[in-house]
Amino acid sequence: MNSQTKENYLKSIYFLSKKNKEISLTELSDLMNVSKPTANNMIKKLTLIGWVSYEKYKPILLTDKGEKEASLIVRKHRLSEIFLSKIMGFGWEEVHDIAEDMEHLKSEKLFDRMNELLGFPKVDPHGSPIPNKSGEIYEESYINFSKIEHGNNVRLCALENSSKELLVYLNNKNIRLGTELFIKHIEPFDNSVVVNYDGYKSVTLSYEVIKNFLVEKI
Amino acid sequence: MNSQTKENYLKSIYFLSKKNKEISLTELSDLMNVSKPTANNMIKKLTLIGWVSYEKYKPILLTDKGEKEASLIVRKHRLSEIFLSKIMGFGWEEVHDIAEDMEHLKSEKLFDRMNELLGFPKVDPHGSPIPNKSGEIYEESYINFSKIEHGNNVRLCALENSSKELLVYLNNKNIRLGTELFIKHIEPFDNSVVVNYDGYKSVTLSYEVIKNFLVEKI
DNA sequence: TATATAAGTTAGACTAATCTAACAAATAGA
DNA sequence: TCTATTTGTTAGATTAGTCTAACTTATATA
Known part of the structure; x- marks a missing residue:
């Protein structure tokens, strides 16, 4: 190995x-x-x-092979950093050294699970992208929900910057990656939106929440 | 090293x-x-x-030195297993292999934080004790709260078997390790107790909760 | 363009962790 | 108690990762 x-x-x-x-x-x-x-x-x-x-x-x-392999290590490193920071409550300055060690952990499942618990973050808190499991850094053209206009419906694809609190909040609201949101109203005053999704009707989501949503139109 | x-x-x-x-x-x-x-x-x-x-x-x-060192590795292993199981949601059968790798992680802080997030478990879910940071396996004579009689006051010292749900529950109730509980009443019907602690008055704790409390009398 | 300096290579040595082959010590059973 | 078997040791080799000393190639500038 x-x-x-x-x-x-x-x-x-x-x-x-x-x-x-x-x-x-x-x-x-x-x-x-x-x-x-x-x-x-x-x-x-x-x-x-x-x-x-x-x-x-x-x-x-x-080489391409080397680049892919390196991306996978970077993926593990960045997922570890976010996990340590968001889930375990470490200060952002503490996480790097621990992640240097964690990035060599062999279990793929461990990092998949971190990814899941973190809500599939696209970028780490410094804005560095997280390579996917194939080592590719997708520059997906997801749109920030705050840029979407009334009349469109969207699918939640990623979270810009997912705090533990946001994840707990979304969990309680039963909103997850892939959830399709039907926009009923956008309130210009505070940029909150009212949406329907799954079994839920007229749920209000604040700007604080939706500014973290990376979506695609459906 | x-x-x-x-x-x-x-x-x-x-x-x-x-x-x-x-x-x-x-x-x-x-x-x-x-x-x-x-x-x-x-x-x-x-x-x-x-x-x-x-x-x-x-x-x-x-040697004694070797035994101590080994205990510290076992500590890291068992904390990792509980963490993977309770916090990360892995099946108990999956955690061993990952923990084999994690037990070699160097950061002491990482394991201290796990310990904290897990509510300082005394034993892993199989009942194996967790050595402390000095490598000692204390056979502390903490008493299970369910064995305590009315008229006594106690300090919460450890959790017998702390599920994620229990930890969240205790967090919401502001009960933590070290919290001193003053017993107002013990209900014989369902073994629930009514306690005062810190700023809180007459809080009812069910048997489901208090059967996990390892306490000492104060 | 000639050469001083920077960059890169080779050779040889060391430690850690592993192996096989051959041998020595301990022990268990007839 | 003698010997066959198990247990442990020595010797010598290999791979990974590292070093220093000495040498070669490339390059930059006077």
Whole structure:
């Protein structure tokens, strides 16, 4: 299996390639805090795995396979951070270090469950997107509910920034990802909306709530 | 630092010593699924760390230091299991494997927070006790609230078996570990009790609730 | 464009964790 | 109590990840 060590190298390469596309051994060895021969040695192994392509004296290039693999680690990291912050009540400044460790946890189910409990967040609280299980970062063109006009009906697809309180609130209202909302009225004064959905009629949702809804028209 | 590998050996030794006190190399190598020379080699290293004491051809003995260290790993494992089950909604059969991985997470704060969110459980759902942060397994003589008679006042010290629902309930009632409960009345019909605590007067707690309370008299 | 400096490579060594093959010690049963 | 079997040890090898020292290639600028 792929060791934590290799995963950490891959992640470093991934972040370096976001800025530069081409990465030098020195940049990598600096970021990883290892000697250049160590980084060189590791790059040869990562080439064998197929995560990077490398030729002597040339820059390091991340392959598609490597990029996908790295995205999955980033996904685990970001889900962990949000989970630690929203569900476990850690301060945002505390979560990074713990997530560095958690991102290497092997259980896929664990992260799927976190994702679910968090309401499938599209982005972490800093606005960084969460890659999906295939390692793809969808730049879905969901629309913020607050931009929708009367007469449209929408499906809730994602939450912009889902606090624990919001999730509990939506749970109580029986609104979940996929719920179809039929807009009866938009109140201009406070931007609240009145909707029908499932068995519920004329439910008022405040702007505080709906500004977090990423929806698509149906 | 102590590697996950060493921690796993230590845990195996810990569980073997619960049954036998003296452990043979063969038992260990069998449990760890490694060859005898590998186990032998590792035992020498664990002796150096001070977790076990060992002399050629003699049985393996766990030291106090080793026992403490092992308890801390068990603590992390059991807290993880309860957390996965109670807070994350995993089936009890799914949690073990994930906890095997989580028990090696380094953050102390993470497990302290789990402990807190779970209401400081004394035992896991199978009745196995949770070692404390010092690695001690206290066999505290807390009394189950249902055994307390009228006229006594008590402090809530632990929960026997704390479901998520119970924790949410107690949270709403503002009852937490350490809360002092003054018994006004015990209803013989349904074993419910009426208590005063903090700012609250004459609050009725059902038997369903108080049967989970481990308390001490004050 | 020649060369000083930066970047990258090779060689050789070390620790951790593992193996197999061969041998030695302990023990259990005839 | 003698020996066959089980148990444990030694020796030597391998892979992963790391290092330093010495060397080579690339590059930047004088």
